[in-house]
Amino acid sequence: MTDPVFDTAVTRTYGSRLPIVAGGLMWLSDAAYVAAAARAGIMGFITAASFRDPRDLRAEISRARDACGDLPFGVNVSMLPKLVEGETIAETFRLIAGEGVRFVETSGRNPEAFLPMLRDAGIHVLHKVPSVRFAVKAQAVGVDMVSIVGAECGGHPGLDLVGTVVNQALAERRLTIPFLIGGGIGAGSQIVGALAAGASGVVIGTRFLVARELGAHADYKAALVAATERDTMLTMSSVRNTIRTLANDTARAVAGIEREDPDVGIEMLMPHVAGAIGRQAYATGDVSRGMLSAGQSLGLTDRVEPLADIVARLEAEATVALARLRPVPANRREAAE
Ligand SMILES: Cc1cc2nc3c(=O)[nH]c(=O)nc-3n(C[C@H](O)[C@H](O)[C@H](O)COP(=O)(O)O)c2cc1C
Structure with a gap:
């Protein structure tokens, strides 16, 4: 049975069993990956930017819908830090809305301009930022939830490079909307820590790169296990x-x-x-070239295995961490001695 501490705004919003989000992964998080996440009891996001042709994105969403059935999935829309002429973000959001997708993860810049349209389409917006000052802004413009990823993260940690532990303490003080914590999360004890700090969940990228269902060459995953x-x-x-x-x-x-x-x-x-x-x-699988986003939780990627097994290990570790915090009643302590 799932521990009641894992019942949060994240699980209630997405209908997932655990408050864990598999964040969008450029070129990598596709229908197979989000379906594996959904079956593992967590929430996953396809990256829209991986599909240059809108027809390919539409086809991938359709594949995800078929593969997930009643289970949840969403689409990540990563924006450039500044609006550039000719960008197609508005069209991407329209496509997503047209496909009946209910959840988006946005990142890169403030999504304010698109919120009215997303709200009209009944789409829930989780906005990802690299530091709490941007989370405060996102809250002010009306996003539904924010995730804050610290300096340890794979991909873009922003310019402030504030660590995850400081982010979570600041988020607790400065935010009133539900927030997720990310950046370096790769063990169950960290999930308990984030929940204890008031987070409604965690967002993970790097720890899941060694999932069997991730569509990357075996040598790439072996390199991450060795790293x-x-x-x-x-x-x-x-x-x-x-x-x-x-x-x-x-x-x-x-x-x-x-x-x-x-x-x-x-x-x-x-x-x-x-x-x-x-x-x-x-x-x-030749990892010598290319900017291959990866975070410090590479230290925790210890083997290639199905995503559900990674998630099961995170849950088991979280349960052990919770047990450490719960005082053992005196009668049971004596019995154990
Ligand atoms: C290989 C890789 C690709 C990523 N691509 C994207 C992306 O396209 N858009 C995005 O918003 N975040 C992207 N991220 C960030 C993740 O969604 C997530 O926020 C981050 O990995 C969390 O930190 P962690 O790597 O320490 O777990 C990427 C991360 C990795 C490792």
């Missing part, structure tokens, strides 16, 4: 788009260029950081 918490790098802060990735030839080259010329500009970095190179690494 430790010390095998990531932060780069791209020169262009105000800090990213934490696996430490590989590409990340080291980018760091070298930024060191030599702190004003280098994105054009010079593009030949290294283009998303297509990373996508290739997921397909071939």
Whole structure:
């Protein structure tokens, strides 16, 4: 039976068994992945940006709907930090609404401009930010829930680089809407810690990259199993788009260029950081090239296994952590001695 402490605003909103969200993963979180998440009792998000042709996104949503049945899934819409001419975010939201998707995870910039349209379509908005000051803004413009990912996270930790433990304490003080905590979460005890700090759940990316259902080459997953918490790098802060990735030839080259010329500009970095190179690494398993988002919880990715088994281990660890906190009644303590 699921422990009642896991019954939160997150499980009630999504109808998931556990308050765990598998955050969107560029090129990786597809219908098979979110269906595995749903069956494991958690909530998963397909990344819209992985599908350049709207017909492909529509087809993937349809596959997810078939695979999930009554179980929940959503779509991640990652926006660029600034509005750029010709971007198709509004069209993406319209497509999602048209497909009857009920949940979105937004990130990248404030989704305020799209909230009226999303609300009219009955879509619930979980907005992801890298620090509590942005969560306060998101709350003010009316998103339904926020997730705050700390400096440990895979992908974009923002420019402030505030750690997850500080984020959760600040979030408890400054937010009134339900919030999720992420960045480095990869063990059940951390989930209990986040819930104890007032979070309604956690968002996880890196810990799930070694899930069997994730559509990436076996050599890529083997490299993540072998990697430790010390095998990531932060780069791209020169262009105000800090990213934490696996430490590989590409990340080291980018760091070298930024060191030599702190004003280098994105054009010079593009030949290294283009998303297509990373996508290739997921397909071939050659992890030496490409900006491969990964966080410090690589130290906790210990084997490739079905997503449901990773989730079961997180739940078991959380249960052990809860037991540590619950005082043992005196009569049972004496019996154990
Ligand atoms: C490989 C990878 C790709 C990601 N792609 C996206 C993305 O496209 N959009 C997004 O909002 N977040 C993305 N993220 C962030 C995750 O959804 C999640 O917020 C983050 O991984 C949580 O921190 P953790 O990696 O420490 O668990 C990505 C993370 C990883 C590891």
